[in-house]
Amino acid sequence: MAHGNEQHGHGALTEPKTLPASLQAPEAVAAWRTRALIVAAVAAIASLLFLFGGGADHVMRAYLLGWMMTFSLCGGGLCLLMLQYVSGGKWGLLLRRPLEAMTRTLPLVVILLIPILIFAKKLYLWAAFPTFEAVEEGLKSKLLTEAQAHALNFKRPMLSPMSVIVQMVVVFAIMGAFTYFLNKWSLEREADPERGSQGSYDRWRIKFENLSGIGVLIYVGLLTIVAIDFIMALDVTWYSSVWGLLFLVGQGYVVLAAAVHSAIRLSKYEPMATILRKTEQYDLGKFMLGFVMLNIYLAFAQFLIIWSGNLPEELPWYLNRIRGGWWVICTCDFIFHWVIPFVLLLSKDLKRSKSKMLALTGWMIFARGFDLFWLIEPNFPDAARNLHLSGNLSILAYITVPVAILGIWMAFYLTTLMSRPLVVVNDPHTEEILEPEHAH
Amino acid sequence: MPVKEGTYGLLAEFDTPGALVHATEAARDAGYRRMECYTPYPVEEAAEALGVVRNRVPLLTLMGGIMGLTTAFLMQTWISRWGYPMNFAGRPLFSWPAFIIPTYEWTILFSGLSAAFGMLALNGLPQPYHPLFNAPNFRQGATDHKFFLCLEATDPRFDVNETRAFLEQFHAVSVVEVDL
Numbered sequence: 001m002a003h004g005n006e007q008h009g010h011g012a013l014t015e016p017k018t019l020p021a022s023l024q025a026p027e028a029v030a031a032w033r034t035r036a037l038i039v040a041a042v043a044a045i046a047s048l049l050f051l052f053g054g055g056a057d058h059v060m061r062a063y064l065l066g067w068m069m070t071f072s073l074c075g076g077g078l079c080l081l082m083l084q085y086v087s088g089g090k091w092g093l094l095l096r097r098p099l100e101a102m103t104r105t106l107p108l109v110v111i112l113l114i115p116i117l118i119f120a121k122k123l124y125l126w127a128a129f130p131t132f133e134a135v136e137e138g139l140k141s142k143l144l145t146e147a148q149a150h151a152l153n154f155k156r157p158m159l160s161p162m163s164v165i166v167q168m169v170v171v172f173a174i175m176g177a178f179t180y181f182l183n184k185w186s187l188e189r190e191a192d193p194e195r196g197s198q199g200s201y202d203r204w205r206i207k208f209e210n211l212s213g214i215g216v217l218i219y220v221g222l223l224t225i226v227a228i229d230f231i232m233a234l235d236v237t238w239y240s241s242v243w244g245l246l247f248l249v250g251q252g253y254v255v256l257a258a259a260v261h262s263a264i265r266l267s268k269y270e271p272m273a274t275i276l277r278k279t280e281q282y283d284l285g286k287f288m289l290g291f292v293m294l295n296i297y298l299a300f301a302q303f304l305i306i307w308s309g310n311l312p313e314e315l316p317w318y319l320n321r322i323r324g325g326w327w328v329i330c331t332c333d334f335i336f337h338w339v340i341p342f343v344l345l346l347s348k349d350l351k352r353s354k355s356k357m358l359a360l361t362g363w364m365i366f367a368r369g370f371d372l373f374w375l376i377e378p379n380f381p382d383a384a385r386n387l388h389l390s391g392n393l394s395i396l397a398y399i400t401v402p403v404a405i406l407g408i409w410m411a412f413y414l415t416t417l418m419s420r421p422l423v424v425v426n427d428p429h430t431e432e433i434l435e436p437e438h439a440h
Numbered sequence: 441m442p443v444k445e446g447t448y449g450l451l452a453e454f455d456t457p458g459a460l461v462h463a464t465e466a467a468r469d470a471g472y473r474r475m476e477c478y479t480p481y482p483v484e485e486a487a488e489a490l491g492v493v494r495n496r497v498p499l500l501t502l503m504g505g506i507m508g509l510t511t512a513f514l515m516q517t518w519i520s521r522w523g524y525p526m527n528f529a530g531r532p533l534f535s536w537p538a539f540i541i542p543t544y545e546w547t548i549l550f551s552g553l554s555a556a557f558g559m560l561a562l563n564g565l566p567q568p569y570h571p572l573f574n575a576p577n578f579r580q581g582a583t584d585h586k587f588f589l590c591l592e593a594t595d596p597r598f599d600v601n602e603t604r605a606f607l608e609q610f611h612a613v614s615v616v617e618v619d620l
Contacts, residue, residue, distance in 0.1 A: 300540065307537050310529060348498065 016434045017274055023421035026269035034412040040407025046400040055394020060122050061380070062255045062397040064230065064371045067112050071226060072368070073258055073409065074109045076251030077102025078179060078314060079219045080259070085182075088205075090274035091283050093429040094276060096156045098262040101417035102255070108412045110172050112405065116230070118163065125152060126159035126238045138140060147313070151237045156218030159236065164229050171222045178215045182208070187420070195426040204426070223248055231372075234379035238317045240306075253291045257364035260284050262417075264358050271423050275433050278352050285351030288364075292345060296338040320378040325387030333374045336367040373398050448571035448620045449475075449592035450603050450613040451578060457483045463610040464489035468590060470606060475594035478578070478588040486587075499558050504554025505547045512546035513539055519614035575618050590618070 023368055051059045081099040084092025096108040120127035124146060129135045135152050138144035144152070157163065185207060223246025232243050240246075264281070266272035306314045341364055350356045377383045377398070389395065424430060454460045457479060464477055468491060477486040516539040520526075525533050541574065560566070572578050572590065582588060589612075591603050608614045 304537055304540070346502070 016431070017437070018424060019274055019430075020270040021075070021366055021431075021432070023423045024117075025418045025422050025427070026266065026272075028269055028412050029266075029418050032265075033411045036407045036410040036414065040404045040411065043404035043407060044402045047397055047404055050394045050397040050400065053394060055115070055397055057122065057380070057382075058394040058397040059401055060119055061376055062399075062401035063405065064116060064123060065369065065376055065398065066402035067109075068231065068372055069254070069402060069406055070105070070109050070112060070409040071368055072247075072251045072254050073102055073413075074105045075175060075219065075223055075226075076255035077105075077222075077259070078175060079216060079248070079251065080255050081182060082178070082215040082219070083231075085208040085212040086216065089283075090285065090429045090433050091280050093424055093427055093433060094263055094280055095259045095284075095292040096186070096424050097420060097422050098259045098266075098417060100183055100420070101254075101413055102258070104183060104416040105351060105409060105412050106172070106176055106179050108409060112236065112409075113168065116181045117161075117168075119166060120161065120164075124159075126155070126164070126233055127161055130160050147237045155233075155236065159229070159233050167225050171225055174218060174222060178219075181211060183216075187213075187422075189426050190421075190424070192426055200426060201428050220244065220248060223251070231375060234376060235317060238314065240302050240314075242298055242302050246295075246302065249291060249295045249298055249370070253288075253295050254365055254368040256284070256291055257368075260359035261358060264354050264361070266422065267354065271421075275423055275430075277433065280433070281354070282351045283350070285357060286343060288361075289342070289345040292338060292341045292364075296334075296342075299303050320384035321374060324385035326374075326378055326385065329374050329387065333367075333371055336363075338370050341367070369402055388431065441511045444620045447600065448574075448618045449590045449598070450600070450607055451572065451616050451618050452589045452591075452607040452609075452610070453581065453614045453616075454587040454589070454612055455585075457486065457587050459610060459612075460589055461485045461489050463589050463607065465611070466610065467589065467606070471597045472591050472595055472603075474592040474598070476590050476592070478572070478590065480580050480581075480583050480585060480587075482562050483587070496562060497555055500558030500562075501551045501555040504558070506553035507554075508546040508550025509543055511550070512543040516542060534605070569617055571618050572618050575611050575616055577614060577616070578618075586613075 045057060047062075077099045081096065081103060083100070084095065116123070125144070129138050129144065129152055132153060135144065135149050139146070139149045152159070153313055158167075185204070189195075189200075189204045192200050192204070221244075224247075227244055227247040231247075232238065232240070260281070263272060263284075267276040303318065306318060309315075320326070341360065344350050344356075344360055350360070377395070378385070378387075383395075447507055452463060454463065460477060461483070464475070464486060468489060473491075475490065477483070477490060479486060492619065513536075517536075518533060519534045520535065520539075528535070572582075572588075577586070579590060580586075589607070591598060591607065597603075604615055604617075
């Protein structure tokens with residue numbers, strides 16, 4: 001049926017829009033990068049005050065939080081990039097370049113991991129007590145409980161310094177390979193001599209699909225390893241089988257927020273102004289709502305199962321995060337992380353409004369960091385069931401250190417973003433996205 | 441019940457959705473509001489031209505959801521706390537985490553049902569009689585290959601002669617007067 005292309009009056013835009021001459025990222029991106037670096041520098045100086053003011057422990061833990069955020073953005077970006085190749089759809093076309101830029105921050109994420117590995121003894125029992133003999137010593141000198149000693153010995157094949165390093169080499173090598181091919185092919189696709197033809201579209205689509213399908217599957221495994229080694233293992237006795245999935249959905253949550261935030265900010269300038277339509281922004285908002293729902297679903301499912309089981313091996317993990325002042329953080333986490341995005345994203349108007357979505361996506365990135373704070377800090381004996389500020393001001397490092405790390409990451413991300421045109425041309429969706437939309 | 445008599449409106453028949461949308465936009469510009477488009481498949485531009493930008497289905501869905509949420513939660517609270525107070529593994533009688541999943545399901549169920557039945561109710565369905573079925577060309581074409589615009593007699597701008605002249609300028613296949 002001829003539908004949508006009829007000529008009718010009212011000055012409705014019926015002609016397809018044309019792409020601007022330059023598809024490069026606007027100059028404003030360079031200014032944003034400078035701003036990100038300034039914020040990072042200020043936050044880093046504040047963090048140094050905490051570091052030398054006796055708050056080294058908190059700085060280290062906050063550093064882990066910041067690193068996990070950058071890993072979420074980089075790895076989650078890779079996962080979402082592959083997902084959009086597999087699923088197709090116009091929303092993916094809009095986010096492809098920002099997501100590619102996120103995946104290319106991998107070298108920075110690997111470098112930022114090194115301090116965590118060096119100072120692992122401060123964070124992880126598996127690093128402080130790496131051998132059977134060390135665990136025996138720890139037991140004798142009452143540094144470890146029976147349960148911790150048992151868990152350390154039982155989990156040593158996965159949780160020992162050498163094993164973790166090997167795992168990280170494998171994880172980042174595989175992620176690097178996928179990042180390399182996805183980014184290389186993306187440029188080759190644009191330079192295809194037969195570009196614009198159906199044959200070229202199909203060939204590249206199939207090529208990307210074949211790599212991405214298996215890639216999504218492998219990535220779930222890789223992410224699970226990282227989430228277990230660096231976050232779950234902070235409490236060596238505790239375990240949850242939904243942990244990897246919880247982080248996967250959390251990454252979808254934060255990456256989608258960051259990518260939509262990027263796209264809307266870029267749409268103040270060409271070329272994004274031409275291609276970001278309300279229709280796709282609305283679709284992305286609905287997609288975000290899906291992640292918000294799935295996130296609370298899994299988080300609550302984990303809680304409900306442990307609450308129902310009522311076992312002394314598992315329950316203390318939640319008690320550490322609920323009692324002794326943590327109830328406030330726990331409640332705020334629920335409100336920040338779920339209630340606010342959920343209630344707001346129900347609104348159609350909000351999903352279609354650029355300024356409101358900009359604010360909400362920024363909020364969601366903060367909320368993900370807040371959630372990680374609730375997951376990380378109560379693992380440590382000085383903080384479990386004992387949230388306090390007096391005499392413990394260095395806990396504020398949880399604000400400054402992640403801001404510094406994310407500032408550095410953002411500068412790197414914006415640099416990679418500037419290195420390629422923002423609009424993908426050799427894709428059948430480009431033409432569709434230039435068509436006028438129905439003004440609802 | 442008194443039998444209603446008179447004219448329901450004027451029905452213009454078009455062969456293409458483009459012509460329909462054009463006529464609808466012109467009618468709206470001319471000040472007509474009580475009008476409706478009838479097409480065999482959804483034509484988004486027609487809804488746009490009619491000025492249909494909002495409906496109350498989302499509100500009904502939200503209200504249904506809130507109703508399901510409160511009903512399920514309060515019902516379980518009453519059952520566990522007062523109706524049949526039983527000791528499960530030494531937990532408090534008001535063990536709210538256990539209530540969340542049924543509450544969640546009821547929220548979805550009630551909002552889904554409210555959306556579906558709310559949509560039907562707002563569309564005025566079920567409707568065994570509609571005056572337009574009096575027009576033979578509507579009966580034959582509306583579900584198949586024709587596009588109709590009906591300007592209704594209840595519109596203050598409606599005048600049988602003037603409105604007919606107005607509609608005829610769009611080269612409609614036919615303009616017929618429909619009885620109530």
